Amino acid sequence: MGPVTEHEITVRALFEPSGYPESLVEKLRQAGVPEGAMEIRSPLPLHETGLVRPAPLPLHRIAIIAGLVGLVLGVVVAGGTAILYPIMTGGKPIVAPPVVGIISFETMMLMAIVTTFVTMLIRLRSERRDAVERDPRIDDGLIEVVLSLPSNSVQLQLVQTLLKQAGALEIRHHHATSSIPPGVELDRRTTAGMLVVAWLLCGVPACSRDMQDQSSYQSQEAPRIHSPKGSVPRDSRLLRKSLTTQEELDEGARLFRINCSHCHGRDGTGNGPVVAYLKEQPADLRDPYVQGLSEAALYDTVTYGLAVEGRDVMPAFQGELSAEERHSVVTYVKSLSQP
Amino acid sequence: MSSINRDLLAPLQSATPAYFLLLIVLGAIVALGAGAWYYQVDTGIGQTNLHPPIFWGVYIASFIFWVGASHSGTFISGVLRLSKAEWRRPVTRIAELMTFISLMIATLFVFFHLGRVWRWYYLMPYPNQRELWPNFRSPLMWDAIAVFTYATASTIYLYLPLIPDFALLRERIGGWRKPLYRVLSLGWTGTQNQWQVLETALRIITPLIVMVMVSVHSIVGWDFGVSLVPAWHSTIFAPYFVVGAVHSGVGLVAIGLYVLRKIYRLERYIESEHFDKIGKLLVVTTLVLAYLYFAELLTIWYAKSPDHMWVVDALLIGPFAVPFWFMAICIYFIPLATLTNPAFRRWPLGVMLVGVFINIGMYIERVLILVPPLTYPRLPFNWGSYFPSWVEMTIIVGSLALAVLLYALAVKFVPVISIWEEKEGLVHGTRHGT
Incomplete structure (x- = not known):
């Protein structure tokens, strides 16, 4: 019609x-x-x-x-x-x-x-x-x-x-x-009203504070979670006390015999029993060059090993010995200069 | 015709004190359920007894149950409309309302099951700053899409035949409901153009929605079937779920028919004839379901694969034997023993009670599909046990009350029997001399 x-x-x-x-x-x-x-x-x-x-x-x-x-x-x-x-x-x-x-x-x-x-x-x-x-x-x-x-x-x-x-x-x-x-006018108003309410309801998810609450870091924000106590060294090893106790020396000597002496020799002169099979001579630890190195340098060598011209000549001991034990070994090596 | 108008509009025009009392009681139970859900959201999903290896419990079982219950409307209404069965007329609206409400309740259970429910919209596929996009290879995604399709389609399917009735209500009912009816009736005046458009739309949508109905519970079945969990990984799951859904859905319709007939004195419209037909349908679904169940158990039993047998043994003679055999009695033996008797089928109260048993049994059956296979994973060190916590049980009871409450409210808003279809039936009847 x-x-x-x-x-x-x-x-x-x-x-x-x-x-x-x-x-x-x-x-x-x-x-x-x-x-x-x-x-x-x-x-x-x-x-x-x-x-x-x-x-x-x-x-x-x-x-x-x-x-x-x-x-x-x-x-x-x-x-x-x-x-x-x-x-x-x-x-x-x-x-x-x-x-x-x-x-x-x-x-x-x-x-x-x-x-x-x-x-x-x-x-x-x-x-x-x-x-x-x-x-x-x-x-x-x-x-x-x-x-x-x-x-x-x-x-x-x-x-x-x-x-x-x-x-x-x-x-x-x-x-x-x-x-x-x-009634049709009322009709239209009711329909329009319902549509507006429905449209507003669609916006309800927008009230979520997800975007503000998300866990990304703001710039220069302080760390939110701290490492467990004792897991980060707070004192530099360079500041360690220079006095060595007899106990530490004995411990160092014991570890040296187990871990180092087969190459460097029991006295540290570099004449251990496996030297004949090595391509590189182990260093004589009493040598002034070695003794002139700082404790920190020796500690690094024990920890990470030594590579010369890209070839490993000494293995790393960080997996074998704890930090304390490596310190003991370094203390013992230092003491070798006083025969 | 004016008597049809009078009879079928009567439920909308008055309410007894008992009705308000029912609303208050149901509202209180719903409030309890809502409180339990609030508690669960506030304190965490750990308030449920879900724990590895049992990660799906009664929430998912309830979801399956309610999706199954929603097959009532589509099956009764859609299939009967397609087959032009005259006896469908007083039944369709009651069943379609059930579909609509069951689907709402089913959807709620998805949310109950979510751990951090306030992030539910992360699941929706739309471009977003989270750069999340669903993986369509997950059966749960198929499920979401199928249930969404089904919910949309069955809302439309409920609404279409309601339009002429809304037009009638617009004329006959005043008060706050009138403007609502005016909007919902879409300016219906009953011209031939309008009738023709409506009937064509119904003719197109009816077969489509029957197909969607079959697909929905098939996909719910595939949630389980496509996994490798012993006793889930089975080709029979999709048809088995569909038949089970129709079984419980038709049972629910029997309950609804009985209650509404009783309360609103609709004996002139809902006759024992209808209970007879519903009873026959239930016999068919019982037999088909029993056949599928037997085929499934026989295949597992004959293969005797140990991991499958753990589950089957637990069901038949193990810790789940009591609920299992109770379920078997409820959904197989009781319907077969009673509904095969023609005299019994004409007894409305009896058919309604069978419907109650079927639905209790089918709920247990949903739980038994979920929990035992999860309890016995392939490696025995990992076996578990599960019983719902009070939070879960309160939410389940609350949502059942919500379903009844919504139905009770709907009865005051739409005529429970399609008025124009009933009139059409009357005209058909006089014309064909029946």
Whole structure:
């Protein structure tokens, strides 16, 4: 039905469902009433009775197309994710057809159903917002024929006669005044209000303080977590007390015999039992060059070993001896200069 | 037709003190459940008794149960609409409402199960600064997408046949509900164009939603089936889950039909004929489910693979034997012993009670699918045990109360029987001389 204009008159006729003649619509058509000006309102779908030809709507085709779009969407999302983030899962191909199939089946169905629904909604909303209130008697089983005719036409007489002949229980006229019935304005406001509330609700996740609370460091922020007590040396070993006790010397000597003497010899002169098999001579620890090194330098050598021209000549002892033990060994080596 | 209007609108127009009392009691239980959930969120997921190796407990079992329960509406309504079964008319709306509410409750259980629930939206696939994107190869992701599709589709499916009824309510019911009905009825006047669009949309969506229904519980079944856990890794899981879902769903419909008929005196609409048909459906689902269960157990038993047998032995003669056999009695023996008798099927209270037994049994069955296989992982040093904590049990009871509460509220908002479809049935009936 087209929009209601100022010069139109609405004719409404109520019929008993049993008395509604199927030929009425055809007769009205012959009387020159255009297809778009006729409307039949009923409390349930009418299938067999003579009908106004409904405007065609290719809902099936729309559903199929939407389904295909959904299918493609599913393939792109599931397959595309797999291509962009190629993670091997249980020896399956990167783009696994069964997985893509399952996802795209669901998206296909979702798109088809939702699109059908939305199309239907749009169609229902695009129906004329009729100025005529719906007759409550329709819900009790009557059928109403609503015709919009030019108010000054001769057609009007003819149509009324036809309706009477067809056995209308009641015929009423209605001058179209405003195309917006009462309540529609309220309708729109309620709808708009609900949409605004829904939109605001969408913003609720934005109240999350996740971004502020995230655990990344700010620049120059002090460390939040400290190392366990004793795990970081707080005193430089250079500042160690220079006095050596006899105990430390004895301990150093014992460790030297176990770890060092097979190369450097028991007296530290570099003539241990394995020297014959070595490519590099072990250093004589009593040599002034060695004795001239600082305790720190000796400690480094014991800790990290020694490489000459890229070849390891002495192994590292940091895994074998604790820091204390290495200190003892260094103290003992230093004491070798006083024979 | 005016008597149909009067009878079916009556539940919406008045409320007895008993109704408000029911609301208060249910509301109190829901509040308890909400409190338990608050406690769990506040103090951590450790309030559940979930622990390795049992990482899925009653929350997930409840999720499966409620998703299964949601198959009531789609199966009864969709399949019967497709097959143009006339007796569906007073049943469809009751069942569709159940679908809608069950799915809401099922979704809640996903959130109950989340450890840090306030970060739930991390799971959603949208471009974000966290650079997180879901892995679609996970069956849980299929599950999320399928349940979302199903929830959307079944909401639409509930809403479509409601539009003409909302138009009627807009005319007949005043007060605060009127503007709501006015919006929801979408300007429905009952023109032929509108009827034609509505019927076409229903014709398109009905077969689609039946397919979605089958896919949803298949995917829930694959959550288990595609894993390598003994007694889960089975090809039968998808059809088995779907049939089980329909079994419990139809049982729920029997309960709903009985209660609403009793309270709102709908005996003229919901006749013993309907209970007879529901009973027949239940016999079919019982037999199919029993057949699938037997096929599954026989295959495991004959292969005698030790890791599978630990689970089966625990079920049949071990620590889970008592719940297992109780479940078998509830979902197989009781329906078969009663509903195969035509006289019994015409006894509404009896069919309703069978529905109650089936649903108790099916809930136990969901727990038994989850817990025993997790209790007996392949390496025996890792075996565990599980019983829900008070927090879990309170939340479960609370959510059951929430489901009933929502249903009780819905009854005051939508007609429990589709009014126009009932009228259509009346016209069909007189026309075809039945």
